[in-house]
Amino acid sequence: MSHSNRERGILRYRWWTRLNHWTVAISFVLLVLSGLALFHPFFWSLTGLFGGPIMTRAWHPFIGVFMTLFFVLLAIPLFKDSLIKRYDIQWLKQINDVLSNRDERLPPVGKNNAGQKLVYWIMLGCVPILLVTGIIIWRPYFAEGMPIWLLRFSVMVHAYTAFLAIITLVIHIYSGIWVKGSIRAMVQGRVSKAWAKHHHSLWYDEVMKERKQQPAAKDDSSARPQ
Amino acid sequence: MRGDQINLQNIVARSATTEPSPQVRHGGVEEVTKLIDVSRCIGCKACQVACSEWNDLRDDVGECVGVYDNPMDLTPETWEVMRFNEYEDEQGNLEWLIRKDNCMHCEEPGCLEACPAPGAIVKYANGIVDFNSEHCIGCGYCVAGCPFDIPRISKKDEKAYKCTLCSDRVFHGLEPACVKSCPTGSIMFGTREDMHELAAARTDFLKGRGYEKAGIYDPAGVGGTHVIYVLQHADKPEIYGGLPEDPRISPMVDAWKGVTKPLMSAAIGLAALSGFFHYATKGPKEEPEDDPDEEKASEAREEDK
C-alpha cells in the first residue's frame, strides 16, 4: 500500500524535459516501426500503420531529422548527470541484485543509475550515426550523388545501429514498466521522497541538503530537476 | 523454344519474400540468354533506339561532350547505352571496343537480394529479372545491391527502372527489341545452351584471328548471367567501359541482408519477451512506502505541502 502519491514529492523532471522526452519517445517509436517495416519482410505489415509502403519510406527520414533535433535538446541538459562514477561500476557489477530486486544490497547512486546512464550513452552514440547514414541513403534528396560503396556501407551501418538502438529502447521501456514510479516521474514530473531515497539516495541527500539550506525554495528550483 | 514467364507460376524468386515460390512446374521453361558479341558491334546504336521505341521511353536530349557515348550513362529512361573505349593492344594497334551496357539478368541478382518490398523485383523461370513498378517504393536499395551499377530511380515517379530483357516480347515468343534491330548480328537471343554454343564458336573464330585471350563473359560470382558477352580480351573485362572482372554481391550487402537480419529480428522479439518473463518471475520494483511510522510519515507529508 503506497501512500506516496499523497505527497507532492520531489520534482525530478521539469516540464521542458518531459515535453522533450515524450516528443523524442513518440518520434522514436514511429521510427522503429517504419524502419522495421523495411528491415525484414517479417515486419512488412507495419507499413499499414503509415498509409502504405511508399508513405512509410517517405516519412521515416523526416521523422528521423525531427527526432534528432529534440534528442539534442533532451541530451544536453542530461549530460552532467550521465557521467559514469565509481559507484556506477559497482552497481553494474551487482546487476544480478538489480535484476532480482535485491535493492537493499546496491550501492547508493546519484540522480541516474548506471543503467540509465548506459541508455544515455548508447543513444547518444546511435542517433548521430543514424542521422548521418540515414541522410546519405535518403532518396530522392541526397542518395543520388553518393558513390555506391558509400550507399552500401551506410545502409548496412544504419541497419546495425538501428538494431542496437531498438534493443536499447526495449530495455529502456521495460525499465519504466518494471520500476514503479518512474513512468509517473516522466509524465507528471515528481517522485515521492521515499522513491528518491530508495532508488537514488545520493541525489535524495543532495536535494534534502539544498532544501535545508534554503527552506523557502523547496520547490522546482531546489531539486536540480532537469 | 518456350521462354514463357509472365504466368505467375513462373516466378521463381521474389524480393523480400520468405515463403517459397511456386514449386510444381518442372523444366518446361527453358532459360533464355542474350549474347552480345562485342567483336561484331559497329556502335550504330540501333539497339538503343529500338529499346526506347519498344519500351516507350524518350529520354531528354543530352549534350555532346565530344565522345560517341550518348547518353553518357544509364538513366531511368535509358535502359541501355553503348560504351565506347579506345584501347591500345600489345602490338600497339588501336582497337575501338564498343560494349552495349544494360542489366545482366544475374542468376543471383543483388538487386533482388537488397530489395525490401515484397515482389517489387522478381526472377522468372526463364532467368529474366524484372522490376515490378506496382510494388516499387523507391528506396534505392537495388542500386546498392547491384554489382553492375544498373538500376536508376526516376525523379518523375520515384521508381526503379532498368532493362526488362523485353520480358513482354519474350512472353509472346519474340526476341528483345535490341536483338531484332541489330544490323550486324552482334546481339543474339535464344536458350542459354544455344547461346553458349554460339559464343564458343565465335570465341574460337576470334582466337583463329589472333585474339588469343578471346572468351565468354558469364561471371560465376553472380551465378552466371542471362546476358553474356563475347570479348576479344576476356582477360581484361575492365577495358570494356569498366565491366567488372569478378562481379559478386558486395560483402557489405551480404552483411546487411544476410543471416544477421532474421537473427536481429528474432533478438528484438526475444528482448521484449524476456522483459515480460522477467516481470512475471521477478516482479516489479514496487513504489517504496513512505515511512512506516505513521507519525513521521504524516510529518513528512505535512512538510511536503
Ligand code: HEM
Ligand atoms: C536520425 C535520422 C534518421 C534518418 C535521416 C533515417 C533515414 C533512413 C532512410 C533514408 C532509410 C532508408 C529507407 C527510406 O528511404 O526511408 C532508413 C531505413 C531504416 N531506418 Fe532510419 N533514419 C533515421 C533514424 C532511424 C532510427 C532512430 C531508427 C530506429 C532506431 C531507424 C531505423 C531504420 C531501419 C530499421 C531502417 C531499415 C534498414 C534496412 O532496411 O536494413 N532509423 N532510415
Ligand code: SF4
Ligand atoms: S545486373 Fe544489377 S539490376 Fe540486373 S539483375 Fe543483376 S543485380 Fe539486378
